[in-house]
Amino acid sequence: GAVVSQHPSWVICKSGTSVKIECRSLDFQATTMFWYRQFPKQSLMLMATSNEGSKATYEQGVEKDKFLINHASLTLSTLTVTSAHPEDSSFYICSARGTSGRGEQFFGPGTRLTVL
Amino acid sequence: GQNIDQPTEMTATEGAIVQINCTYQTSGFNGLFWYQQHAGEAPTFLSYNVLDGLEEKGRFSSFLSRSKGYSYLLLKELQMKDSASYLCAVRDKLTGGGNKLTFGTGTQLKVEL
Numbered sequence: 248g249a250v251v252s253q254h255p256s257w258v259i260c261k262s263g264t265s266v267k268i269e270c271r272s273l274d275f276q277a278t279t280m281f282w283y284r285q286f287p288k289q290s291l292m293l294m295a296t297s298n299e300g301s302k303a304t305y306e307q308g309v310e311k312d313k314f315l316i317n318h319a320s321l322t323l324s325t326l327t328v329t330s331a332h333p334e335d336s337s338f339y340i341c342s343a344r345g346t347s348g349r350g351e352q353f354f355g356p357g358t359r360l361t362v363l
Numbered sequence: 364g365q366n367i368d369q370p371t372e373m374t375a376t377e378g379a380i381v382q383i384n385c386t387y388q389t390s391g392f393n394g395l396f397w398y399q400q401h402a403g404e405a406p407t408f409l410s411y412n413v414l415d416g417l418e419e420k421g422r423f424s425s426f427l428s429r430s431k432g433y434s435y436l437l438l439k440e441l442q443m444k445d446s447a448s449y450l451c452a453v454r455d456k457l458t459g460g461g462n463k464l465t466f467g468t469g470t471q472l473k474v475e476l
Contacts, residue, residue, distance in 0.1 A: 289468065290466045290467060290469050291406070291450070291466045292466075293464070293465070296461070338403075340405050342405075349413075350462065351411055352396075352408075354405035354406050354407070356404065357403075357404065
């Protein structure tokens, strides 16, 4: 299957700071990437859909000014959590849609964010 | 996909067979996926169904009935490493174009000796 990487794998930051998470598709071009958030023992919740060269589409209840998404190229999307607070502590996972007919999504390894 | 239901937890014995059910309600069904997720890791793709019937892939099989809004994942010859959360995800075709994948809450499977 296709490989998706995420960086960093974990980050600890102080409340009020901003954190950038990178998501890369390593061996295929992804016109669409997705950002999910997962709290402990809960399922993945879609935050936004990121389309290369255009503005991201955010799910209801997700603040676009707080979670900035940039999809500048076919292999890179970034999520910036601005002015992070302890309640933003979560597991953030990106995924990219594959190029097969099934259109399955391949997931990055996730980023564990802890805000102190 | 909205209203995706699957059992919260299941326990099975090594070497046995286990079936994990998933029911869903959706208006623009465009495929159902099963993913495996180990604790602290990202989900990995297991199977895909878009037409009714059974898809077999080694020790894993997945079944779909679109009329019933029902799918199951069948795991045979269970191994200890199969202990993980199994996520049912439904893809919807959106009216404005594009697709959206919605995940169930996952079934935590524990394989015991």
